[in-house]
Amino acid sequence: MENLKSMRFMVRSLVALFLLAVTVALLAVGAATLKSAIDARNAANSAPRSAGERVFLAHVLTLKPATITPEMTVFGEVRSQRRLELRATAAGQIVALAPEFTDGTEVAAGALLVRVNPADAQSALDLQATGMREAQAEQRDAKRALGLAADDLTAAEAQAALRSGALERQKGLADRGLGTASDRENAELAVSNAVQSVLSRRQALAQAEARADRAETALQRQRLALEEAERRLRETELHAEFAGVLSGVSAVEGGLVAKNEKLGELIDADALEVSFRVSTAQYARLIDDDGSLIPLEVTASLDVSGAALAAVGHLTRVDAVVGEGLSGRLIFAALENPRGFRPGDFVTVRITEPPLEGVALIPAAAIGSDNSVLALGDDDRLEAVRVGLLRRQGDDVIVRVGELAGREIVAERSPLLGAGSRVKPLRVEAGMEYPAPAPADNALVELTPERRAALVAFVEGNQAMPAETRARVLAKLRQEKVPAEVVQRIEARIGG
Numbered sequence: 001m002e003n004l005k006s007m008r009f010m011v012r013s014l015v016a017l018f019l020l021a022v023t024v025a026l027l028a029v030g031a032a033t034l035k036s037a038i039d040a041r042n043a044a045n046s047a048p049r050s051a052g053e054r055v056f057l058a059h060v061l062t063l064k065p066a067t068i069t070p071e072m073t074v075f076g077e078v079r080s081q082r083r084l085e086l087r088a089t090a091a092g093q094i095v096a097l098a099p100e101f102t103d104g105t106e107v108a109a110g111a112l113l114v115r116v117n118p119a120d121a122q123s124a125l126d127l128q129a130t131g132m133r134e135a136q137a138e139q140r141d142a143k144r145a146l147g148l149a150a151d152d153l154t155a156a157e158a159q160a161a162l163r164s165g166a167l168e169r170q171k172g173l174a175d176r177g178l179g180t181a182s183d184r185e186n187a188e189l190a191v192s193n194a195v196q197s198v199l200s201r202r203q204a205l206a207q208a209e210a211r212a213d214r215a216e217t218a219l220q221r222q223r224l225a226l227e228e229a230e231r232r233l234r235e236t237e238l239h240a241e242f243a244g245v246l247s248g249v250s251a252v253e254g255g256l257v258a259k260n261e262k263l264g265e266l267i268d269a270d271a272l273e274v275s276f277r278v279s280t281a282q283y284a285r286l287i288d289d290d291g292s293l294i295p296l297e298v299t300a301s302l303d304v305s306g307a308a309l310a311a312v313g314h315l316t317r318v319d320a321v322v323g324e325g326l327s328g329r330l331i332f333a334a335l336e337n338p339r340g341f342r343p344g345d346f347v348t349v350r351i352t353e354p355p356l357e358g359v360a361l362i363p364a365a366a367i368g369s370d371n372s373v374l375a376l377g378d379d380d381r382l383e384a385v386r387v388g389l390l391r392r393q394g395d396d397v398i399v400r401v402g403e404l405a406g407r408e409i410v411a412e413r414s415p416l417l418g419a420g421s422r423v424k425p426l427r428v429e430a431g432m433e434y435p436a437p438a439p440a441d442n443a444l445v446e447l448t449p450e451r452r453a454a455l456v457a458f459v460e461g462n463q464a465m466p467a468e469t470r471a472r473v474l475a476k477l478r479q480e481k482v483p484a485e486v487v488q489r490i491e492a493r494i495g496g
Contacts (some may be wrong), residue, residue, distance in 0.1 A: 064406070094255050107246070113239065128226040132223065145212075199296060247264065279328045293331070296311050298312070312336055447482055
């Protein structure tokens with residue numbers, strides 16, 4: 001009985017040892033299998049993978065030589081070619097103001113604007129007019145006295161001639177022994193008195209002539225004084241010298257004004273011009289071979305609450321000096337029919353330059369900082385080619401085509417594109433303009449279900465993308481509108 005129990009104990013011990021050995025063997029096999037799997041995974045992750053060449057989407061356009069008229073854009077200020085400061089030419093009280101003597105009112109040429117109290121000036125004019133009449137009367141008296149003195153001299157000379165003749169007869173009688181010595185002495189005395197009388201009459205004539213000269217001088221002096229009084233009376237009235245618009249009016253009826261006090265300004269609103277400053281390089285494009293300013297056409301525009309005012313003109317002159325602390329040139333352009341403009345307006349001036357031949361207008365984003373463009377070559381690969389940059393026209397540039405005529409270039413460069421890159425060209429059709437890139441806030445597109453599913457499948461199958469980045473991109477793709485930049489980047493990788 002005891003032997004049977006010992007046998008059973010031995011069998012059970014052997015079974016337990018067998019089961020323990022099998023368990024240890026299975027654990028060893030599992031550990032070896034797990035280690036092999038881990039080693040295989042690490043080997044797969046560390047092995048280099050061959051990536052396909054990336055192909056980028058790019059808008060391209062064809063360079064075609066053409067004749068383009070450049071347009072220079074600057075900013076300037078509108079000013080009037082004729083403006084007059086209205087200043088009081090006489091001191092006193094304002095007794096009359098024209099009803100239209102207010103700011104912004106149009107007045108006609110010669111219109112009476114302001115009248116200062118003319119009482120003192122009128123009194124002075126009346127006194128000078130009286131003095132004028134006295135001077136004229138004195139002149140008439142002097143002329144009559146001069147005539148009488150001349151006649152008196154003529155009579156005295158005639159009498160002296162008679163006395164001389166009588167003396168000659170007495171001498172003849174005395175030679176023949178017929179006359180007496182007393183008669184001869186009386187004749188000689190009479191001649192002497194006649195000569196003295198002639199001398200007196202000549203002196204009187206000279207005095208009459210001097211009086212006439214003084215009267216003429218006094219008349220001229222009085223005439224000048226009368227004109228001065230008339231001018232002072234006219235200065236009590238202020239008239240508009242030309243048709244224009246009033247500005248800065250400060251006079252009031254009944255107020256006292258001093259001489260030369262400013263009462264306002266008169267501006268000719270029809271003779272307007274615009275002044276603007278350009279750089280020296282820009283100025284060089286506006287002159288001819290002789291250095292004279294070309295009368296190019298200009299357009300001045302003013303944006304007023306969405307309604308643009310515009311006026312056409314032409315270049316007229318250049319300022320004589322540059323100005324201290326300034327550079328470039330100050331240019332003036334006369335405006336034709338400047339409807340709605342006023343002096344002081346800040347306007348945009350567009351100058352039509354002489355046309356350029358053999359050039360092309362391309363987006364400014366197509367040219368790099370080194371004045372090179374990316375031209376499409378064989379197998380849709382890009383190559384950098386330098387071009388001659390002639391003008392910048394807002395968001396576009398004008399370049400010299402030259403040997404690039406007929407070739408396609410990238411319309412918008414990006415940091416991903418460069419020489420040697422391969423692109424999938426998106427060609428702009430003839431007659432269409434290259435669309436300008438939209439702002440980042442509005443660069444959203446709606447996707448069709450098929451397009452969205454293809455993008456999501458590509459992202460989910462891209463095991464090289466980090467999990468965090470993959471989740472962020474998938475979240476954007478599941479939105480109603482997806483950023484266009486994300487869609488373009490994923491489709492570019494799909495194309496590669």
